[in-house]
Amino acid sequence: MMQYRKLPHGDEQIGVLGMGSSAIGQAGEKEIEATVALALENGVNYFDMASADAAPFAAYGNAVASAGMRQKVYFQIHFGAEYSTGKYGWTLDLDTIKRSVDWQLTRLKTDYIDFGFIHCIDEAEDYAKARAAGTIDYLLDLKRQGVVRHIGMSSHTPAVADQVLDTGILDMLMFSINPAYDYQKGEYGLGEVDQRMALYRRCEAQGVGISVMKAFAAGQLLDAQRSPFGLALTRYQCLQYALDRPGVLTVLPGVRDRRDLQALLGFFDAPAGERDYSVLGGVAPKAAEGVCTYCNHCQPCPMGLDVGLINKYYDLARMGDELAKEHYRTLEKHASDCVACGHCDGRCPFHVHQMQRMQQIAAWFGE
CATH class of the missing domain: 3.20.20.100 (NADP-dependent oxidoreductase domain)
Known part of the structure; x- marks a missing residue:
């Protein structure tokens, strides 16, 4: 429990x-x-x-x-x-x-x-x-x-x-x-x-x-x-x-x-x-728009990406967390596996452009 x-x-x-x-x-x-x-x-x-x-x-x-x-x-x-x-x-x-x-x-x-x-x-x-x-x-x-x-x-x-x-x-x-x-x-x-x-x-x-x-x-x-x-x-x-x-x-x-x-x-x-808690997307201030909160409301991804976790490891890795880099690399699916179907963009209550972000993340990790 x-x-x-x-x-x-x-x-x-x-x-x-x-x-x-x-x-x-x-x-x-x-x-x-x-x-x-x-x-x-x-x-x-x-x-x-x-x-x-x-x-x-x-x-x-x-x-x-x-x-x-x-x-x-x-x-x-x-x-x-x-x-x-x-x-x-x-x-x-x-x-x-x-x-x-x-x-x-x-x-x-x-x-x-x-x-x-x-x-x-x-x-x-x-x-x-x-x-x-x-x-x-x-x-x-x-x-x-x-x-x-x-x-x-x-x-x-x-x-x-x-x-x-x-x-x-x-x-x-x-x-x-x-x-x-x-x-x-x-x-x-x-x-x-x-x-x-x-x-x-x-x-x-x-x-x-x-x-x-x-x-x-x-x-x-x-x-x-x-x-x-x-x-x-x-x-x-x-x-x-x-x-x-x-x-x-x-x-x-x-x-x-x-x-x-x-x-x-x-x-x-x-x-x-x-x-x-995705209802918050309708009341979030402009400063919160476009920021992934790792809520995973965008799931399920048709390609099996854990979008929230990919975002989280990326954000932490950019801050110098070496362990987050390793965690990212051990994921079954990576940002480079995104096919830009638009499913996550359409479901994100915080209006994050996840298709674009997946490209950024893949580039940052050198995929």
């Missing part, structure tokens, strides 16, 4: 559907434990611990310990989120961060951190302060000790994410991905359309996994009255959209209870039509 993707900078196999903890605190300890137990039973193994309050931590720790699953579970713990008041708070103070991390580990009943995240760095100034305060050095030291297995960062800002990617310290990036933000709609729709896609491609090329937050744009995309597109998408369309972005390993929707989780797990049994 669950599908897994490998962390490029490690051996971890991460479930494509994880669990966010921002909304579960109000469910009560028993329901939180039951929800985590249900998640574990269904192969969910990645949990983000940026919660709205302190309630989930002990419940998560109890559920995972009771199931004897600690070695198979990955916690994403944020260095900068703190819960001394019982509610979520954000801090750049290193001493406060250390106390908060110790508090979280105690309640989660663990002595190591799978993914230690520099928390909520949306401004270049925030990263500079975190570095000056010693948070980055502290994380690196914990990684050397083996207490932290991987280092990540959460952000909503492509330019800041690029700045930290330049340092080479990241194994994972938590980023807000959904069609509204990618098309510059909403509070966190930061960065140009092509800048956001370039960030996702860069992460994949550098082997930095992406864990996705705000896949539903805080629920706005699920409500036609609040959606910036004037139409409602389903949870499954949003999940598929995020999972189709380059570099994405897992999507972490906020779960309120078992009912929420059970509905999300239905994604794996849903037919392709229920996950198809």
Whole structure:
């Protein structure tokens, strides 16, 4: 049922559907434990611990310990989120961060951190302060000790994410991905359309996994009255959209209870039509037109080309990803096998001229 993707900078196999903890605190300890137990039973193994309050931590720790699953579970713990008041708070103070991390580990009943995240760095100034305060050095030291297995960062800002990617310290990036933000709609729709896609491609090329937050744009995309597109998408369309972005390993929707989780797990049994987000082609901005999103709505190709994958490997290879070049060369069908029948051009919701692009790709690979 669950599908897994490998962390490029490690051996971890991460479930494509994880669990966010921002909304579960109000469910009560028993329901939180039951929800985590249900998640574990269904192969969910990645949990983000940026919660709205302190309630989930002990419940998560109890559920995972009771199931004897600690070695198979990955916690994403944020260095900068703190819960001394019982509610979520954000801090750049290193001493406060250390106390908060110790508090979280105690309640989660663990002595190591799978993914230690520099928390909520949306401004270049925030990263500079975190570095000056010693948070980055502290994380690196914990990684050397083996207490932290991987280092990540959460952000909503492509330019800041690029700045930290330049340092080479990241194994994972938590980023807000959904069609509204990618098309510059909403509070966190930061960065140009092509800048956001370039960030996702860069992460994949550098082997930095992406864990996705705000896949539903805080629920706005699920409500036609609040959606910036004037139409409602389903949870499954949003999940598929995020999972189709380059570099994405897992999507972490906020779960309120078992009912929420059970509905999300239905994604794996849903037919392709229920996950198809090609309706976005009619509302995409001009900046998004002509850009392949690897959605494969153009399939099936009469000649058997995997058009989305060919485009993806080409885009990554042009960024210097040598592995993408090798993956392309091992494909059964290549861009040079295109016979320019026009089937894909006619079906592409984003108006990509795939026949022309296949010629470009074949020339680039020297076919």
